[in-house]
Amino acid sequence: MKLIHETGWAEPPASTEQSLSTDIACDVVVIGGGVGGMSAALRLAGKGVDVVLLEAQTLGWGASSRNAGYITNSIAADPEMLRLLLKPERLRNLYRYAENAVHFAEDAITHHGIDCGYQQAGIVMAAVSKGQLRRARRNAKAMADAGSSAEFVEGRAAGLPDGFLGGVREGVGGTLNPGEFVLGLRAATIVAGVRVYEHTPARDVTDTGGKVTVETPGGTVRARKALLTTNAYSGGLSIAPKNLATPVWTSLVETEPVASERLDEIGWTSRAPMVTLHMIIESYRVTPQNTIVFGTRRIQTGRNPLPDRTPDRRVADDLVRGFRDRFPGLRDVKPKRAWGGWIGMSSTWLPVAGEASDNVLYSLACNGHGFAQAQYVGNLLADRACGTPLHDDLAAIWHGRKRFWPSLVSSPALYAGWLADRASDRLATLTK
Numbered sequence: 001m002k003l004i005h006e007t008g009w010a011e012p013p014a015s016t017e018q019s020l021s022t023d024i025a026c027d028v029v030v031i032g033g034g035v036g037g038m039s040a041a042l043r044l045a046g047k048g049v050d051v052v053l054l055e056a057q058t059l060g061w062g063a064s065s066r067n068a069g070y071i072t073n074s075i076a077a078d079p080e081m082l083r084l085l086l087k088p089e090r091l092r093n094l095y096r097y098a099e100n101a102v103h104f105a106e107d108a109i110t111h112h113g114i115d116c117g118y119q120q121a122g123i124v125m126a127a128v129s130k131g132q133l134r135r136a137r138r139n140a141k142a143m144a145d146a147g148s149s150a151e152f153v154e155g156r157a158a159g160l161p162d163g164f165l166g167g168v169r170e171g172v173g174g175t176l177n178p179g180e181f182v183l184g185l186r187a188a189t190i191v192a193g194v195r196v197y198e199h200t201p202a203r204d205v206t207d208t209g210g211k212v213t214v215e216t217p218g219g220t221v222r223a224r225k226a227l228l229t230t231n232a233y234s235g236g237l238s239i240a241p242k243n244l245a246t247p248v249w250t251s252l253v254e255t256e257p258v259a260s261e262r263l264d265e266i267g268w269t270s271r272a273p274m275v276t277l278h279m280i281i282e283s284y285r286v287t288p289q290n291t292i293v294f295g296t297r298r299i300q301t302g303r304n305p306l307p308d309r310t311p312d313r314r315v316a317d318d319l320v321r322g323f324r325d326r327f328p329g330l331r332d333v334k335p336k337r338a339w340g341g342w343i344g345m346s347s348t349w350l351p352v353a354g355e356a357s358d359n360v361l362y363s364l365a366c367n368g369h370g371f372a373q374a375q376y377v378g379n380l381l382a383d384r385a386c387g388t389p390l391h392d393d394l395a396a397i398w399h400g401r402k403r404f405w406p407s408l409v410s411s412p413a414l415y416a417g418w419l420a421d422r423a424s425d426r427l428a429t430l431t432k
């Protein structure tokens, strides 16, 4: 298995945009060109705003092109726990926001004509033990009560592979190739007239009342407003709220192609993309090339400046062990490559957006579930930067204060979570 730096989904862009080499002025500057920043810039350009987009690498280089490709209406935290902790109205608002985010991402595919193999597949939060199955029933109820499109399904009836007992099937969303999606969104952003500067990291952002100044190695950008869409990298900018994001490295593995008959033989007749109900999830999906992409299990924290890295060999090997345990009928299928990316975890485990200062807005921390949500929030933030009143869906994740509680996410805590998951796996085997 090859450990690679880039995403396994697509080649990098054939050519790159210029980097900033002089001082410039604009109306709004967007910092960070993932799907969040590109969606914000596209919205601003569509409104006729003079917008500059700064990206430290190339547009889409971060989590946006590296993720597992699930377009999901899930929120990272456990639905049942959310029901205990949040008022019913807050929960309903969050699920409405997440579902609208899915529709927004789907509309972007159609609107920009992006060829990225989107399949509206019905993602299943799948149980691999009786305990997880009980939790799935409770979660399905909690989500349905909060107005989310989700239902409980039995494993066989839902065409899940042997060993996956059932789960919660999301009523919206599906899977796509995120590398191809990002290339399509990048092309749309450039064509829309956004002034894009690649290989241009923002080093410092200051808000001096009427004006925001962004320092980069090659020049300064002066703007009326700035949007921070820097995800896991936000801690590198001192203007970002304290404790906004804990960077967490997440890894994926892709196998060689698997014959369709073999997937049928193991019972995966629906090819439904799945995430398990472990404390730290496992995800399994089939790609249009009939390879299987799987990931997460062991995740690791990092500190800014975040390194460009490959997955840890031990983590990738653990993912392969997990795959073979879950799919004994596919034990001989070879893992071909592994890659990973940085996600930003908020201390609340909920997506957040807000104001870092009077003229600097931020969005962040869809906590590993942000592929659709980051796009939608970017779009809503762009409207907000133009003076539009707070949209109900932005209000659902708005953080009124300028700082966050320190995060409980740490390397020892994540390792303890992984150990607890393995212990529950062993218990499930013993009590089968």
Ligand SMILES: Cc1cc2nc3c(=O)[nH]c(=O)nc-3n(C[C@H](O)[C@H](O)[C@H](O)COP(=O)(O)OP(=O)(O)OC[C@H]3O[C@@H](n4cnc5c(N)ncnc54)[C@H](O)[C@@H]3O)c2cc1C
Pocket: 031, 032, 033, 034, 035, 036, 037, 054, 055, 056, 057, 058, 059, 060, 061, 062, 063, 064, 065, 066, 067, 068, 069, 070, 071, 072, 200, 201, 202, 203, 229, 230, 231, 232, 233, 234, 236, 237, 250, 251, 252, 295, 340, 341, 342, 343, 364, 366, 367, 368, 369, 370, 371, 372, 373, 374
């Ligand atoms: C392995 C993995 C699997 C995942 N799977 C899923 C999934 O299946 N479904 C899902 O919904 N979510 C998933 N996610 C999460 C999802 O990819 C992210 O939530 C989403 O892409 C965030 O988009 P973004 O635009 O906010 O951030 P990013 O895509 O991380 O973009 C941030 C950009 O900002 C740039 N940047 C940072 N600092 C600066 C600076 N100072 N100056 C200029 N540019 C800067 C970076 O280079 C980067 O390109 C996964 C993430 C990973 C890593």
